[in-house]
Amino acid sequence: MSTVTTPFPVALRLLVGYVASTDRLRFAGFVVLVVVEGLLGPVTIAASGLAVARAAPAFGAGLDSAAAAALAAAVGLAGLAFAAGQLITPLRDAVATSLGSRVAQRMREQLLSATVGPPGLAHLEDPETAEEIRRAGEYEWADLAPLTTIVQQLGAALKTVISAAGAGVLLAGFAWWAPLLLILAAVGTHVWMAGNEHEIVEQHEAHAGQQRRADYFRDLALDPPAAKEVRLFGLAGWLAGRARRHRTAYLRHVWQARRANLRPVLLTLGTIAVANGAVLAALGATAVSGGLGAAELTVYVQALIALQSLGHPLLATWWVRQGAAALPHLVGLAERTHRLSVRPRGSAPAIGMPRRELRLSGVRFGYPGHDRPVLDGVELAIPAGSSLAIVGRNGEGKTTLLKLLARFYDPDEGAVRIDGTDLRDLDLASWRAQLAVIFQDFIRYELTAHQNVGFGRVETAGDPEAVRRAAERAGALELIKDLPDGWQTVLSRHYRGGVDLSGGQWQRIALARALRAADAGARLLVLDEPTAALDVRAEAALFERFLELTAGTTTVLVTHRLSSVRHVDRIAVLDRGRIAQHGTHAELMATDGLYRRMYRLQARRFDEGVHDA
Numbered sequence: 001m002s003t004v005t006t007p008f009p010v011a012l013r014l015l016v017g018y019v020a021s022t023d024r025l026r027f028a029g030f031v032v033l034v035v036v037e038g039l040l041g042p043v044t045i046a047a048s049g050l051a052v053a054r055a056a057p058a059f060g061a062g063l064d065s066a067a068a069a070a071l072a073a074a075v076g077l078a079g080l081a082f083a084a085g086q087l088i089t090p091l092r093d094a095v096a097t098s099l100g101s102r103v104a105q106r107m108r109e110q111l112l113s114a115t116v117g118p119p120g121l122a123h124l125e126d127p128e129t130a131e132e133i134r135r136a137g138e139y140e141w142a143d144l145a146p147l148t149t150i151v152q153q154l155g156a157a158l159k160t161v162i163s164a165a166g167a168g169v170l171l172a173g174f175a176w177w178a179p180l181l182l183i184l185a186a187v188g189t190h191v192w193m194a195g196n197e198h199e200i201v202e203q204h205e206a207h208a209g210q211q212r213r214a215d216y217f218r219d220l221a222l223d224p225p226a227a228k229e230v231r232l233f234g235l236a237g238w239l240a241g242r243a244r245r246h247r248t249a250y251l252r253h254v255w256q257a258r259r260a261n262l263r264p265v266l267l268t269l270g271t272i273a274v275a276n277g278a279v280l281a282a283l284g285a286t287a288v289s290g291g292l293g294a295a296e297l298t299v300y301v302q303a304l305i306a307l308q309s310l311g312h313p314l315l316a317t318w319w320v321r322q323g324a325a326a327l328p329h330l331v332g333l334a335e336r337t338h339r340l341s342v343r344p345r346g347s348a349p350a351i352g353m354p355r356r357e358l359r360l361s362g363v364r365f366g367y368p369g370h371d372r373p374v375l376d377g378v379e380l381a382i383p384a385g386s387s388l389a390i391v392g393r394n395g396e397g398k399t400t401l402l403k404l405l406a407r408f409y410d411p412d413e414g415a416v417r418i419d420g421t422d423l424r425d426l427d428l429a430s431w432r433a434q435l436a437v438i439f440q441d442f443i444r445y446e447l448t449a450h451q452n453v454g455f456g457r458v459e460t461a462g463d464p465e466a467v468r469r470a471a472e473r474a475g476a477l478e479l480i481k482d483l484p485d486g487w488q489t490v491l492s493r494h495y496r497g498g499v500d501l502s503g504g505q506w507q508r509i510a511l512a513r514a515l516r517a518a519d520a521g522a523r524l525l526v527l528d529e530p531t532a533a534l535d536v537r538a539e540a541a542l543f544e545r546f547l548e549l550t551a552g553t554t555t556v557l558v559t560h561r562l563s564s565v566r567h568v569d570r571i572a573v574l575d576r577g578r579i580a581q582h583g584t585h586a587e588l589m590a591t592d593g594l595y596r597r598m599y600r601l602q603a604r605r606f607d608e609g610v611h612d613a
């Protein structure tokens with residue numbers, strides 16, 4: 001469901017329902033305050049009319065007369081109602097603020113559980129769900145009103161409606177048609193204006209893509225990591241131009257809708273003025289002809305003034321729409337993301353696995369929404385305790401295969417089996433605890449060096465000796481020692497005293513993290529080109545060392561540099577969705593196939609001095 005096409009009554013129902021179910025008790029208190037505050041307005045008007053009526057008999061009757069006492073009671077009631085109104089408003093606002101912040105907190109948690117909760121990745125990579133997640137998070141947009149203000153506005157609008165209804169009842173004492181005319185003018189114009197406002201918001205929504213594009217180009221121009229390329233390629237002017245073009249295209253549509261809205265606004269004001277003029281004229285004429293006394297006139301004129309505020313809730317429609325904007329996307333999002341994600345089928349513990357082997361049999365897999373399978377009939381056995389390198393050209397599905405091993409996705413056909421058990425039948429958390437995976441795009445945590453390595457096993461992240469040992473084995477100890485604050489240095493220059501590392505240094509940190517996980521009991525190490533930023537020799541040396549250190553642990557490596565994987569037990573060549581070749585380096589070199597061709601090509605390029613081959 002689209003955000004702005006949500007009609008106002010639906011948005012109102014959604015928002016009120018959500019607020020009420022967030023904190024029923026607080027919401028009930030809020031409603032009581034709003035109703036009482038709303039009724040205080042008409043009570044004040046009626047009491048002031050009573051005071052005027054009782055004023056004439058009280059004049060000259062003496063302080064202790066009954067007439068004076070009646071006047072004092074009427075004035076006291078009016079004063080009391082007014083004072084109570086003054087007190088209750090800040091109280092109602094405070095309750096609204098606390099309700100609003102609870103609502104925002106609940107939305108935040110719902111969004112988090114819908115996004116982070118599912119164990120797989122499909123919901124994050126599916127464009128439609130990713131869009132739903134984005135929209136569900138829009139309640140926190142900077143240009144959107146905070147929920148605290150939205151609930152406050154809702155309370156103010158409801159109070160105004162109740163007050164106006166009371167004023168209408170009072171004015172009906174003069175003539176039934178008078179409040180009807182004023183209410184019709186206000187509500188009619190309200191509906192009319194809402195339609196126009198709807199048009200503006202629709203334009204905003206229809207062209208929000210242009211705005212997002214403009215934001216993207218602006219962010220790219222301002223983003224420090226992009227700064228190097230932006231300068232080198234001289235992209236600054238181009239980016240600024242693009243940002244301007246998209247922003248102008250977006251604003252042009254919104255301005256057009258606003259201009260079109262101007263005429264109805266003037267007509268609206270005219271209609272309200274005519275309706276009020278008619279009622280005031282009737283009141284005046286009746287008073288002049290002696291049909292109304294001063295007290296009644298006081299009440300009716302005040303009631304007429306109070307009815308003017310009926311236009312205010314018009315503004316609340318905007319707030320309500322903003323407040324409810326994310327709700328249609330948020331409601332049911334968790335169900336949707338969990339449905340897309342892999343689902344546990346079994347709960348067999350995976351502790352200590354693999355003991356015998358990891359086997360992929362007849363594995364076929366394509367990303368959701370894509371027709372062509374990436375893997376199509378993969379057969380591969382990895383004996384426990386051995387090392388395997390997966391090689392292949394770009395885009396052949398090496399990372400995808402690793403994602404299946406980590407069970408971010410399930411195969412469409414075939415199965416991944418660990419010691420003969422289908423991965424789907426294992427308890428996922430316990431299987432993941434057996435893994436130490438470093439992906440190509442591993443995270444560079446903007447945290448201390450100690451935390452960056454210690455996250456390999458977060459439960460024991462505080463064990464300095466274990467963390468130090470892992471860093472030493474990954475060849476990262478020297479670089480950590482050289483940091484200004486050693487282990488406590490934050491690895492980000494966005495923080496005072498923090499430093500940024502080079503690509504190769506970051507990779508050593510990531511490796512240390514994986515080794516920390518292996519030390520702590522991970523049984524399957526998976527490295528997806530984490531050493532691409534090292535030079536050929538450094539990578540080969542590191543892999544060799546890594547294999548030595550992790551001997552006996554099942555290890556799967558992905559790399560493009562074939563010279564680095566000579567020391568693994570076996571190499572699998574992935575080509576066109578299948579394992580085209582499988583064997584030791586020597587076996588594969590003895591066969592005329594893709595591996596030998598790729599190896600020779602890389603060796604030649606290396607000899608020619610292209611050292612990054």
Ligand SMILES: Nc1ncnc2c1ncn2[C@@H]1O[C@H](COP(=O)(O)OP(=O)(O)OP(=O)(O)O)[C@@H](O)[C@H]1O
Nearest residue numbers: 125367370374392393394395396397398399400401
């Ligand atoms: N989340 C995704 N959604 C849709 N398609 C994807 C997704 N991730 C990867 N692909 C596609 O699947 C194919 C295999 O990608 P994968 O990253 O597994 O290849 P790779 O062999 O690891 O590549 P490289 O050597 O370049 O790292 C590619 O065509 C890629 O475009």
